[in-house]
Amino acid sequence: MSEVFTELNNTQYRKAKARRAYRRKKRIRTALVLFITCVVVVAATVVAVPYVHSVFSSQAVSDYEGPGSGEVIVEIPEGATGTSMADILAEADVVASSSAFVNAFKSDPRSASIQPGAYRLKLKMSGQGAVSALLDPATKAELKITIPEGFAKAQIAERVANVMEVPLDEVTAVINDAQALGLPAEANGNAEGWLAPATYTVAPNADVTEVLSDMVSKRITGLEKIKLPRENWQRTLTVASIVEREVNWPEHYGQVARVIENRLNNTDQVGGKLQMDSTTMYGVGKFGGIPSEEELQNDNPYNTYLYPGLPPFPISNPSLDVIEASANPPAGDWLFFVTVxxxxxxxxxxxxxxxxxxxxxxxxxxxxxxxxxNGN
Structure with missing residues (x-):
């Protein structure tokens, strides 16, 4: 019986020993797997770090250093946001990336005052440099064409040709092309009087036709703004063009317009003749001064000393104030005026x-x- 117990104990001992050996081997294998896993992870990390750094570097804001070089003209459109400006500048290679400009734009409180228009910028500028350049009026690449009140179309053509540096013949051809200008039927094909005086901002690559047609468009907009009846457009422009040339003081615009109306209807003293120096000089190709005896006798339809009534077309391009005063002159019986x-x-x-x-x-x-x- 004791032998049976002894054998049983030996069997249990061996099984227990086997279980302990199995658990020891299992721990060793687990430890080995963990060790190998750690080694693999560390190795993978070592290999991956440069790649990850490269990825994040490529995603980071890239920016040029320095003030840049060369030159490019960039157009910032009306209503452009900082992001849309950034895209335009990045595409033109003014900045290295949109993000570089956007970050600089957001960090500069003056950025909101950047104006639309054409700018002469350098290539490869830093984002902050680009923002500063757009805030500098000196970088504006636009042209300014100032058309004074009372300029005749010939004077306007010369001014446009000089500022835009294009041949005068080219400008004259456009100014005489009613269709290209978009002249209304009321103008009877003549742009005189229909080119609104103002200062126009012109892009460096602007077309002459575009510039002159803008003047016509501004004139039409002005006539509509003061609610001048369309059927009165041409006549009122003709009267106003004379007023503009005859007097320079706003307080007298309406009175001079009344003199014109009175003379047109007077057959007693003046025989319906305006007898205006401004129209007579225009008829001989001059835009100021006092006509000579020879010029007073020059036979042309603008010589209001010879012919009664209004001249066939306006003689200048008057301001909107003069037009409005001419459309509604004050009451009065004046036939003559002189600046003393x-x-x-x-x-x-x-x-x-x-x-x-x-x-x-x-x-x-x-x-x-x-x-x-006066140096006389």
Missing amino acids: NLDSGETLFSNNLEEHSKNVEILRQWYAENEKT
Whole structure:
């Protein structure tokens, strides 16, 4: 019986020993797997770090250093956001990336004041450099064409040709092309009077036709703004073009317009003749001064000393203020006017030749007293 127990104990001992050996081997295998796994992870990390760094570097903001070089003209459109500006600049290689500009744009509180328009910028600028350049008025690449009030179309053509550096013949051809300008039917094919005086901002690559047609468009918009009846457009422009050339002081615009209307309807003293120096000089190709005796006798439809009524077309391009005053002149019986003080603009109006002659003497006296001052 004792032998049986002994054998049983031996069997249990061997099984227990085998179980302990199995568990020891299992721990060793687990430890080995963990060790190998750690080695693999570490190795993979060592290999992956440069790649990951490269990936993150490529995603980081890339930016040029320095002020840049070369030159490119970039157009910033109306309503452009910082992001849209960034895309335009990045595409033109002004900045290295959109992000570089956007970050600089957001960090500069002045950025909101960047204006639309054409800019002359350098290539390969830093984001901050590009923002600063767009804020600098000196980088604006646009042209400014100022058309003074009262300029005739020939003077406008010359001004446009000079500023845009294009042949005068090219500008003249466009200014005489009613269809290209978009002239309304009321203009009867003549742009005189229909080119609104103003200062125009022009892109460096702008087309002459585009520039001149903008002047016509501005004129039409102005006439609509003051609610001038369309059927009165051309006549009012013609009257206003004379007023603009005859007097420079706003307080007299309406009165001079009334003189014109009165003379057109007067057959007694003036026979319906305007007798205006401005129209007579225009007829001989001049835009100022006092006509000579020869010029007063020059036979052309603008010589209002020879012919009654309004000239066939406007003689200048008047301001909107003059147009409005000419459309609604004050009541009065004036037939004559003369500016008796060229410094103050004092102008005297009369309804008869005798009084007018006295006023002319006042002007002559002013000239005599101011002869040295005026260099005469």
